[in-house]
Amino acid sequence: MSLRQLFTDIEQNEWVDMPPGWLQGRTIYGGLVAGMMMQKAVVAIADPLKRLLSTSVTFVGPVQMAPVQLTAEILRQGKSVTTVEVRLLQDNAVQSILIASFGTQRPSAISVQQERVAPAFPAPEQLNIAEHHPLAPECFGQMDLVWVDGQYPCTASVKPDFSGWMRFNPARHENREMTVADLMVAFDMWPPGVLPMFNSMAPASSLTWHVTYVHPLHNQLQDWFKYKVFTDYAAEGYSTEYAHLWDAENRLIAISRQTVTVFA
Numbered sequence: 580m581s582l583r584q585l586f587t588d589i590e591q592n593e594w595v596d597m598p599p600g601w602l603q604g605r606t607i608y609g610g611l612v613a614g615m616m617m618q619k620a621v622v623a624i625a626d627p628l629k630r631l632l633s634t635s636v637t638f639v640g641p642v643q644m645a646p647v648q649l650t651a652e653i654l655r656q657g658k659s660v661t662t663v664e665v666r667l668l669q670d671n672a673v674q675s676i677l678i679a680s681f682g683t684q685r686p687s688a689i690s691v692q693q694e695r696v697a698p699a700f701p702a703p704e705q706l707n708i709a710e711h712h713p714l715a716p717e718c719f720g721q722m723d724l725v726w727v728d729g730q731y732p733c734t735a736s737v738k739p740d741f742s743g744w745m746r747f748n749p750a751r752h753e754n755r756e757m758t759v760a761d762l763m764v765a766f767d768m769w770p771p772g773v774l775p776m777f778n779s780m781a782p783a784s785s786l787t788w789h790v791t792y793v794h795p796l797h798n799q800l801q802d803w804f805k806y807k808v809f810t811d812y813a814a815e816g817y818s819t820e821y822a823h824l825w826d827a828e829n830r831l832i833a834i835s836r837q838t839v840t841v842f843a
Contacts, residue, residue: 610767
C-alpha cells in the first residue's frame with residue numbers, strides 16, 4: 580500500500596489497515612503514525628486556505644500491525660485559526676494523540692526573519708546513502724539517509740548529534756506533490772540525536788513531538804531535504820532535542836522539538 584493509497588483510505592474511512600514495511604522494531608514507526616493523524620486533521624479542517632502552523636504529538640502507546648481507528652474533533656474554529664485534535668485508537672485504547680493548529684495569513688506590522696541558516700552540504704550525489712543495517716528497523720528502508728556530519732548510530736561516539744540529506748526512497752515511493760502529512764512521515768525518520776553515543780543496539784523512542792511549520796512546501800516527494808539535530812540535555816533515561824529541516828533551496832520548512840525515552 581502506497582502512502583497515497585493510505586491517505587485516501589483515511590479520507591474515506593474511520594478504520595484503516597496499517598501498511599506493511601513500516602515496522603520500527605515490534606511497533607509501527609512513529610512518523611507514519613503522526614503522518615496518518617495529520618492527514619486526518621487536514622481532512623477534518625477541509626479548508627485549503629488554512630495552512631498548518633504547528634502540531635504536537637504524544638505517542639501514548641505502541642501501535643501494532645493491526646487496524647486502527649482515527650477520530651478527529653474540531654476544538655475551536657476561529658476567524659483565522661482552527662485547532663483540531665486527532666486520536667489514533669487500537670484495541671479500544673488511545674495510542675497516539677495529535678493537536679494541530681491551522682491558520683490563514685493575517686496582516687501584521689511585525690516581521691522577523693532570523694530563522695536558522697541552512698548548512699552548506701556537498702551534493703547528495705557526491706556522498707553515500709546509508710546502507711540498511713540488518714539490525715536497523717524495517718522502516719528505515721522507506722527513506723534515503725545521507726550522513727554529512729556526525730557519527731552513525733551505536734558507534735560509541737563521545738558526542739551526540741548529526742546532520743545530513745534525506746528523501747523518500749524513489750524505488751518505493753512514486754513522485755508527486757509533497758503534503759504536510761508526508762512531511763510528518765519523513766521528518767521523524769532520523770534516529771534520536773543521542774543514538775551515536777550508544778555502545779550497542781538499544782531502544783530509543785519519541786515520547787512527545789512538537790513541529791512548527793515555517794515555509795510552505797513547494798516540493799516533490801522525491802526531493803532532497805537537509806536535516807540537523809541538536810541535543811540540549813540527556814540524563815536519567817530521557818533526552819530533549821531540537822532539529823531543523825530545510826529543502827534543497829535552503830528554505831527552512833519546519834522546526835522540531837522532541838522528548839525521547841532512552842533505554843541505554
